[in-house]
Amino acid sequence: RTGARVERLPLARFTTLGVGGEAEVWFVSTLEQLREAVEAPYRVLGGGSNLVVSDGGVPERVLRLTGQLAEADLTPDPELSTSDTVVTGWVGGGVPLPGLIRKLQKLGLSNLEGTVGIPAQVGGAVWMNAGTRYGEMFDGLHTLEIVTPGSVRHLTPDDLNWGYRQSDLPRGHVVSRVRLKLRHSTSEAVLAKMDFADLARKGQPKMKTPGCAFKNPGGVSAGKLIDEAGLKGARVGGAMIAPEHANFIVNLGGASSADVHALLGLIRERVGVPMELEYELWP
Ligand code: FAD
Numbered sequence: 001r002t003g004a005r006v007e008r009l010p011l012a013r014f015t016t017l018g019v020g021g022e023a024e025v026w027f028v029s030t031l032e033q034l035r036e037a038v039e040a041p042y043r044v045l046g047g048g049s050n051l052v053v054s055d056g057g058v059p060e061r062v063l064r065l066t067g068q069l070a071e072a073d074l075t076p077d078p079e080l081s082t083s084d085t086v087v088t089g090w091v092g093g094g095v096p097l098p099g100l101i102r103k104l105q106k107l108g109l110s111n112l113e114g115t116v117g118i119p120a121q122v123g124g125a126v127w128m129n130a131g132t133r134y135g136e137m138f139d140g141l142h143t144l145e146i147v148t149p150g151s152v153r154h155l156t157p158d159d160l161n162w163g164y165r166q167s168d169l170p171r172g173h174v175v176s177r178v179r180l181k182l183r184h185s186t187s188e189a190v191l192a193k194m195d196f197a198d199l200a201r202k203g204q205p206k207m208k209t210p211g212c213a214f215k216n217p218g219g220v221s222a223g224k225l226i227d228e229a230g231l232k233g234a235r236v237g238g239a240m241i242a243p244e245h246a247n248f249i250v251n252l253g254g255a256s257s258a259d260v261h262a263l264l265g266l267i268r269e270r271v272g273v274p275m276e277l278e279y280e281l282w283p
Pocket of ligand 1: 016043044045046051117118119122124125126128129165171172175204209210212
C-alpha cells in the first residue's frame with residue numbers, strides 16, 4: 001500500500017451545507033495514492049459546495065485530495081508560455097479555488113477572475129465547469145490530468161465537448177491536477193473585474209448552504225418562482241429557504257438531509273413548473 005490516511009468521518013464536516021453522515025474518507029496526497037484509492041468503488045469530494053449528502057452517509061470510499069494534490073505551482077512554464085500567455089506548472093485538484101483566484105490576482109494574471117466567490121476546489125470546479133456570467137473554469141485551462149481505475153491521462157480542453165456548467169468528463173473521472181492558461185494583465189485590472197463579479201453575489205445568504213438549489217427553468221428565475229409561491233423563509237426542522245434569496249436552502253444549525261429533502265419536495269409541489277435540481281445528492 002502507498003499509505004493514504006483512511007478515517008471514518010462524518011461528511012457534514014466537508015460540505016458547505018454542514019449535512020451528511022459517515023463514510024470512509026481517503027486522504028490522498030500523491031498520484032500513486034490516488035491510483036490505489038480508485039481500485040475500489042469511490043466518490044470524489046471537492047469543496048463539498050454542491051452536495052446534499054444523506055444522513056446515512058455513503059457506502060463508497062470518499063476521496064479527498066490533499067498534500068501534493070492540493071498544491072499550486074504557478075511558475076510559468078518557459079517552453080509553453082509566450083509574451084502574453086502564461087502556462088503554469090501543475091495545480092492540484094484539491095486546491096481551494098478562492099485562494100487560487102486571490103493569488104492569480106496578486107500576480108496580475110487574468111482568465112479565471114470571473115469565478116470569484118465560488119467556494120469549490122479546483123477539481124470540482126473543473127469537473128462541472130463552474131462559473132458565472134463573467135467567466136468559467138474552462139477559460140483558463142491548458143491541460144487536465146485525469147485519473148480513472150488503471151489509467152492516468154493528459155487531456156486538453158479541445159479533447160472534451162465541454163459547455164455550460166459541464167466538462168463532459170464522466171462521473172468518477174478524477175481531475176487530479178491541471179495546468180492553467182492565463183493572460184498577463186495587472187493586479188489592479190484583475191481586482192476590478194473580481195469586484196464587479198462579486199457585486200452580483202450581494203443578495204446571497206451568508207449561512208451554511210450548497211448554493212442555488214434549482215436551475216432556472218427555460219430562462220425564468222427559479223428564485224423568483226419559489227418566491228412567488230410564497231416560500232421565502234419556509235422551514236423544515238433545521239433547514240430554511242433563505243429569506244434573502246429563495247433559490248438558496250440554508251442550514252440554521254442541526255439540519256438533517258431529510259429536512260433538506262422535505263424542503264426541496266415542498267418547492268417542487270408548490271412551484272408546479274418542473275425544475276431541474278442543481279445540487280448533487282449523495283448517495
Ligand atoms: P463538490 O461539491 O465537492 O462535488 C461536486 C461534484 O464534483 C461531485 O460529483 C464530485 O464528485 C465532483 N468532484 C469534486 N472534485 C472532483 C475532482 N477533483 N475530480 C472530479 N470530480 C470532482 N457554482 C457555479 O458554477 N457558479 C457559482 O456562481 C456558484 N456559486 C456558489 C455560491 C455558493 C455560496 C455555494 C455554496 C456554491 C456555489 N456554486 C456555484 C456551486 C458549487 O460551488 C460548484 O458547483 C462547484 O463546482 C462545486 O465544486 P466542489 O469542489 O465544491 O465540488
